[in-house]
Amino acid sequence: MSPDDHHRIETIALLEGTPPHVGRLLAEAAEIRALAAGELAFVAGQRPQFLHLILSGRLALIGEGAGAETMVEAFGEGEALLTPAVVLDRLYLLSARAMIDSRLAAIPAESFRALLDREPALARAVVTQLARHWRVLIRQIKDLKLRAGAQRLASYLLAQDRDRSGRIYLLMERRLLARRLGMTPEHLSRAFAQLRPFGVAAVGRAVTISDESGLRRFCDYDAVT
Amino acid sequence: MSPDDHHRIETIALLEGTPPHVGRLLAEAAEIRALAAGELAFVAGQRPQFLHLILSGRLALIGEGAGAETMVEAFGEGEALLTPAVVLDRLYLLSARAMIDSRLAAIPAESFRALLDREPALARAVVTQLARHWRVLIRQIKDLKLRAGAQRLASYLLAQDRDRSGRIYLLMERRLLARRLGMTPEHLSRAFAQLRPFGVAAVGRAVTISDESGLRRFCDYDAVT
DNA sequence: CGGTTGTTTGAGGACGTTCAAGTACTGTGG
DNA sequence: CCACAGTACTTGAACGTCCTCAAACAACCG
Numbered sequence: 001m002s003p004d005d006h007h008r009i010e011t012i013a014l015l016e017g018t019p020p021h022v023g024r025l026l027a028e029a030a031e032i033r034a035l036a037a038g039e040l041a042f043v044a045g046q047r048p049q050f051l052h053l054i055l056s057g058r059l060a061l062i063g064e065g066a067g068a069e070t071m072v073e074a075f076g077e078g079e080a081l082l083t084p085a086v087v088l089d090r091l092y093l094l095s096a097r098a099m100i101d102s103r104l105a106a107i108p109a110e111s112f113r114a115l116l117d118r119e120p121a122l123a124r125a126v127v128t129q130l131a132r133h134w135r136v137l138i139r140q141i142k143d144l145k146l147r148a149g150a151q152r153l154a155s156y157l158l159a160q161d162r163d164r165s166g167r168i169y170l171l172m173e174r175r176l177l178a179r180r181l182g183m184t185p186e187h188l189s190r191a192f193a194q195l196r197p198f199g200v201a202a203v204g205r206a207v208t209i210s211d212e213s214g215l216r217r218f219c220d221y222d223a224v225t
Numbered sequence: 226m227s228p229d230d231h232h233r234i235e236t237i238a239l240l241e242g243t244p245p246h247v248g249r250l251l252a253e254a255a256e257i258r259a260l261a262a263g264e265l266a267f268v269a270g271q272r273p274q275f276l277h278l279i280l281s282g283r284l285a286l287i288g289e290g291a292g293a294e295t296m297v298e299a300f301g302e303g304e305a306l307l308t309p310a311v312v313l314d315r316l317y318l319l320s321a322r323a324m325i326d327s328r329l330a331a332i333p334a335e336s337f338r339a340l341l342d343r344e345p346a347l348a349r350a351v352v353t354q355l356a357r358h359w360r361v362l363i364r365q366i367k368d369l370k371l372r373a374g375a376q377r378l379a380s381y382l383l384a385q386d387r388d389r390s391g392r393i394y395l396l397m398e399r400r401l402l403a404r405r406l407g408m409t410p411e412h413l414s415r416a417f418a419q420l421r422p423f424g425v426a427a428v429g430r431a432v433t434i435s436d437e438s439g440l441r442r443f444c445d446y447d448a449v450t
Numbered sequence: 451c452g453g454t455t456g457t458t459t460g461a462g463g464a465c466g467t468t469c470a471a472g473t474a475c476t477g478t479g480g
Numbered sequence: 481c482c483a484c485a486g487t488a489c490t491t492g493a494a495c496g497t498c499c500t501c502a503a504a505c506a507a508c509c510g
Contacts, residue, residue: 045449063367066445070370072363084356091449093363116352120345123352127341130355131309137362138297138318142288144369145295145407148465174489182370187466189490204475220291224270224316374498400456412498414458429507 005032008055009105013078014129018121025115030105035059035098041081043095050106052081057102060176061094071179073136074099074172083126086112099172135225147219149183150191154219156181157200157207168207230257233280234330238303239354243346250340255330260284260323266306268320275331277306282327285401286319296404298361299324299397308351311337324397360450372444374408375416379444381406382425382432393432 009030010023032055035041041052044064054077061072061082072094075081085092086109116123143152156177160168170177178188192202198218199210209215234255235248257280260266266277269289279302286297286307297319300306310317311334341348368377381402385393395402403413417427423443424435434440 063363063371065367065371065447066373066376068371070367072366072370084359087352087356088360090360093360093367093447093449117349120348123345123348124342127312127348127351127355130352130359131312134309134355134359134362135313135315135318137359137366138288140366141297141362141369142290142295142318144366145297145404146288146290146293148291151291179370184467185489186468186491190466193490222290222318224318398456409499410457411459411500415498418458 001027001030001032005055005103005105009053012053012055012105014053014080015122015125016128018119018125022115022119022122026107026112027105029111030107033104033106035102035104037098037100037102039098041096041098041104042092044092046092048082048086048089048092048109050109051083051086051112052096053105053107054079054081055103055105058099058171059096059102059104060099060172060180062097063094069179070182071176073140074176074180076171080129083130087116087126089113099176139222142222144182149181149187150194151219152181152183153188153191154195154198154200154215155221157195157209158212158215158219158221166208168209170205170207226252226255226257230280230328230330234278237278237280237330239278239305240347240350241353243344243350247340247344247347251332251337252330254336255332258329258331260327260329262323262325262327264323266321266323266329267317269317271317273307273311273314273317273334275334276308276311276337277321278330278332279304279306280328280330282329283324283396284321284327284329285324285397285405287322288319294404295407296401298365299401299405301396305354308355312341312351314338324401364447367447369407374406374412375419376444377406377408378413378416379420379423379425379440380446382420382434383437383440383444383446385432391433393434395430395432 006027009027010020012023015023015026033041035057041059042048054075056077058074058076059081060074063070063072081096082092082094089109116126143155147155157168162168172180174188175185178185181188183191192200195215198215199208200215201208215221231252234252235245240248240251258266260282266284267273279300281302283299283301284306285299288295288297306321307317307319314334341351368380372380382393387393397405399413400410403410406413408416417425420440423440424433425440426433440446
């Protein structure tokens with residue numbers, strides 16, 4: 001492993017607040033996996049062999065069932081993939097697929113669990129990370145149950161980061177975004193059309209919103225993070 | 226507080242594996258709240274003042290938005306309510322309503338967070354609890370995105386506990402179950418009708434399944450917990 | 451027993467999917 | 481640089497699922 005990778009693992013967001021030797025131990029136990037876009041890091045039903053940390057790139061968590069496939073959430077640099085399955089030593093409920101070329105640090109599951117028991121600061125850091133992700137999932141469940149498709153799209157757009165000029169760059173192709181939002185690509189296309197009256201203009205992956213407060217009202221946006 | 230309540234807090238499932246003094250400290254900091262059926266423990270948008278542990282009874286987590294209301298999940302004796310909001314000190318995303326008369330132990334949020342930083346075993350126990358709940362939410366998201374209403378009902382029924390004779394007792398009225406499953410009460414009624422060919426017979430809150438393997442196939446049941 | 455609340459059934463409509471075709475991208479080799 | 485293939489996105493029509501509204505029915509509680 002390169003010193004650069006070593007450093008990236010030690011300073012990963014998950015470990016914020018932990019003493020330096022925790023990162024060092026994890027980095028020593030880790031091996032690096034490079035994934036090309038489209039490759040799987042693991043698949044649902046497997047027993048977790050590693051805790052995967054994303055060093056660079058972006059991965060989608062994919063759920064399968066009833067003959068279809070959906071995307072639950074996407075994670076980028078600095079995030080850990082499916083800590084719960086690793087912590088509990090249970091079968092994965094989801095698969096992970098690289099959306100773009102990515103590099104992962106794979107920490108043997110057993111080592112991670114052992115360290116979790118031994119290092120209070122690590123356990124504390126994992127609590128924070130799980131709590132954050134928990135709230136992301138809750139928001140998604142609320143969206144799916146309470147909002148119609150176009151409202152979910154509006155909600156999603158309003159939550160995205162903007163550049164200086166207020167433009168949003170979509171982090172994934174629309175086919176995948178559709179599945180993240182719980183609809184078909186066809187319906188997503190129509191949902192974008194529904195948002196045009198609020199000044200939502202999409203050119204490729206760039207999206208602009210001119211009537212933001214109108215859009216907020218349209219989807220009953222909840223800004224709480 | 227009664228010695229009985231004290232004991233119940235100390236032996237609550239969340240604290241499994243923690244040394245005795247953790248339970249004692251939490252019990253000393255806690256106050257008891259009795260809720261009548263229908264009363265709210267807290268509401269979405271509030272800043273968490275307490276971590277609530279359910280000593281007895283059952284509470285539903287309610288999400289509001291877009292002019293409607295839904296039930297995300299229900300929790301019973303021994304469970305903690307919305308640990309993530311308390312841990313992160315963020316506004317609640319959900320409200321909690323007592324489904325039946327219930328008793329809660331309310332631990333001041335600040336005390337809980339302090340203890341979480343100080344007691345490694347508590348942090349470790351919270352990791353386990355959050356990880357378990359995380360997987361419950363993932364299953365729900367997969368259900369909502371991948372399965373139709375009747376399939377979600379089938380899936381839900383197959384996951385419920387049975388008594389010796391294989392009967393299921395629904396833990397809530399159907400109106401609420403409908404919202405848990407992401408549908409209207411009317412649709413739930415029709416979903417039960419759709420499951421009759423698989424021998425799903427409902428009498429009041431008792432449900433029997435005669436063709437379990439057929440039902441499993443119908444909803445592509447995933448038994449992984 | 452009547453009032454209240456919860457559940458079922460029916461009819462009509464809105465939302466979302468499927469299937470199919472057409473249109474824009476994107477990258478490759480000539 | 482263009483032609484081309486392959487892929488993604490859009491649009492349209494038909495269908496299915498699910499919701500709304502309304503009414504009948506059942507269960508529960510004073």
